[in-house]
Every structure is written in C-alpha cells, then in structure tokens.
Amino acid sequence: MSDKTIGLAELRRILRESAGTELGVDLDGEILDTTFDDLGYDSLAVMETASRITREYGVSIDDEALGTATTPRRLLDLANPD
C-alpha cells in the first residue's frame, strides 16, 4: 500500500503519458464521471494507465476490478483503497 494519494491531476498526467489524448477531448475539463470510452480510451489504454499507476505509486490494481473501472472516478477509487 502506498501512503501517497493519487488525484485527478496525477491521473490526467498518467493518461497523457501512457495513451495520449483523443482529438476533440478536453482532458482538463470535467472528466471524473465521463466514461473512458467517451474520452477515447480503449481497454488497452486503461490497462496501460493502471500499469503506470502501479509502477509509480506501488498500488496494485486487480485485473478483474480494473474491468469495472469505466470512469476516472472509479479508477481513482481503485488506486486509492480506503
């Protein structure tokens, strides 16, 4: 477990680094409850993002749980247990 909290700013940075930004999507806008699908990220992009979160913050994210992380808020919930 990590004592560092991963917020939306960190997630935005990691998304940009691991999967880029879809044309026409404003990643700096209100995205917490926008689906990754609508943000232009497929399952592989989410997987790569989760993998980077694990590397940088030492939080392991269960593969099965990752499948339910359809929005940034849900992914952040997984990345910040308790």
Add this chain to the structure above:
Amino acid sequence: MTRPPVVTGIGVIAPNGLGTEEYWAATCAGVGGIRRVTRFDVTPYPSRLAGEVFGFEASTHLPSRLLPQTDHMTRLALVAADRALADANVGRETHSAFDMGVVTASSAGGFEFGQRELERLWSLGSGYVSAYQSFAWFYAVNTGQISIRHGLKGPSGVLVTDQAGGLDAIAQARRQLRKGSKLIVCGGVDGAICPWGWVALMASGRLSTSEDPTAAYLPFDARAAGHVPAEGGAILVLEDAETARERGAPKVYGEIAGYAATFDPRPGNGRGSGLRRAIENALSEAGLEGTDVDVVFADAAAMPSLDRVESDAIAAVFGERAVPVTAPKTMIGRMYAGAAAVDVATALLAIRDGVIPPTTNVRPAPHHPIQVVGEQRRAPVRVAVVIARGHGGFNSVLVVRAPPTGSAPREEPAELG
C-alpha cells in the same frame, strides 16, 4: 476477362524524400539518402550506413493517442497511408467500410518498440512492459493501424516474404478485388534500424561494410559486396477499374497488369532459380511479350551470385542488353517489405512523366548481360516490370501498365531536374 485493377493513390516515404513528389524529384535527379546511422550508436557494428528517413516528426503528422502505441515504422506507414488515401480522394464515405480493406507486407514488425519493451522486461520486470507491446511489434500491426485509422473493415492481411512482400501484398490486394472488394489499401512500409534489428540483418551476411555512401550498395558492379538497409516504403490505393471510373477517381496512375511468384529450389540440387519463370509468367498473365516492356526495375541484391542470377534471368527473357534496367534503390538502400512497393510507385511515376530514373554509383560489370540505366533517361514508358526477391528463395514479379486511355485526366508531366 475483367479489366486489371488500377492504382489511384500513392504515398511514398523514403530516405531521399518524405512524400511522393519529394521522393520522385530526388530520385530522378539521382539524389541519394544513404548516410551513417543516427538512430542508435552504430560505432561497435561492422555495418554503419543506412537509408534513414530524415526530418520525420511523428507528432506533427499523427494524433497523440497513436504515439505511445506505435513503432517508428508504423508511424511512417500511417503517414504514407494518409497520403495515399488523400491522393486518391478516398474517405470513410467512399464505400461501405466492408468493401475497403488493407493488405501490407512486413519483414520484422516493430523491432525498435519490441527491443525497448523486452529490455524493460528483463531489466525491470513484466509490470514495466507497455500494454501496447501486445500488438505494436507484430507483423500485422501496420495493416491493423491503417484499418482502424481509416475505418477500412474489408478483407485485410499481412504478407511476410522479405523483399518480395511489397509485390505479394499488391497481388493479394488484387485477389481481394477479384472476390468483390471495391478498394484495397496495399503495399509495405518497413524499417528496423535499431540494435536488435541491425544484428538480425547482419545475420543474413548480406550487409555492406563500406563507410562510403557512394560505394556501399553497388548491384551489378564488380565491386558488389552487399547492401545498405533502409527504412520507408510506399502505400498504394488499388481499385477495381470500373469502380474507380464510376466514383470519379481523380487520378489513375496505371494498371496492375500481371503478377507471378515462384520459389527457388533448395540450394545445391542442380535446378536453377525460379526467377526467369516468374518474369515469364507475369508477362504471360499480362498478355505481353518481352519486347512490350519499356523498363525493368531490378531487385538488385548486390551480392555477386544473386546479381548474376537476376541479370541472367533478365537477359534470357528480354535479350542481352535489350531492355533498360534500373535500380533507383541504389540511392536509398533496401527497405525489405517496403522496397518493392516503392519500386511499383516509381514505375507508375515513370509512366506518368516519361522518365526512367537512374541507378546511381554503379559501374556495370561486363559479365552482366544487361543494360543498366546510369543517368536519368527521358523515354515514353507504357509497361514496366518490377522484380523483387526475398531471402530464402522468394521471387515475385509485377507488371505495371499505363492507364487505359480515357480512364482519367492525365496530369501534365512535372519539370524534373
């Protein structure tokens, strides 16, 4: 018999030109693109020259979503495909997505990407390997990425036959058109100029060790001692001739009039190469004689024994020194799966402009019974033969013919230096 399919769009990316017209102008002028490798430190290696594509900034051509998931050669392929489709004025609305497919050739896949991720695997662990490694280094990756980017969901695939692949992919595209597809994006873009790719290429024993860009790749020359690897290639838009006419395709560069492929017998068993048969079969399929051919684009291996087989086959089919033979790849090196697609593009441009581009740096050896074109030559070109041979015995030959008259407005020939 139905009319042969036609090429309606071309996108070339080469070491001497980023873009079709840039490449063509440089090639006609004999401007080379072979230099010392810059993409990695080549000092410890015995072969140090390559044809690298210069001035390519991926982020100015492609969206950021594609950058983390693509090898360098896939980025080149995507840009070549963008340009070919724009040249043909083809978009998602042109036909149903399932009537348009993609067939490319590959020799190695995304080696540079693969090397980086495998290094991370063994030095840092599996958690450090990019999720995109799952496809970014595959043979089929260029086909898949072009298909996704342009919404081309028809019959698609990849051919892996080394340097013959660029022709085999076009032939496979032709088969799909015969089966009912309306348009196939085809060709090859290749490149593995990274340490892992380099040692794999060295293993062929066919790389030149010369440090002089003007003396490193000399096919049909007494000094021939291997080739220079290159990156780049060409993507073409191939369409059924009638479909192209109906939709008002802005350009028709020419027809794919004939094709044949043969495989060499096992070395040492006494039977000769299958190359001559491939040339004869391709001409026969096109309904043409050797005397109908205005120029031959040679494979030009620059290994003495391979050159000998090729020049003998050309002389046997066309007569000794009877047909102009050129190898513009002497300016840029060998692109493996990309090379023959570039040669087909070059042949189509030679037809368009009535110019045979030169073979550079070569002093043809008298024991090769062929007429090597050493200077740019202005001559009407109606029929061109492209030869491509792959490591391990692949021989492929494609016949390109001028577009049927009245098929599309012909552009005014460009002024060439």
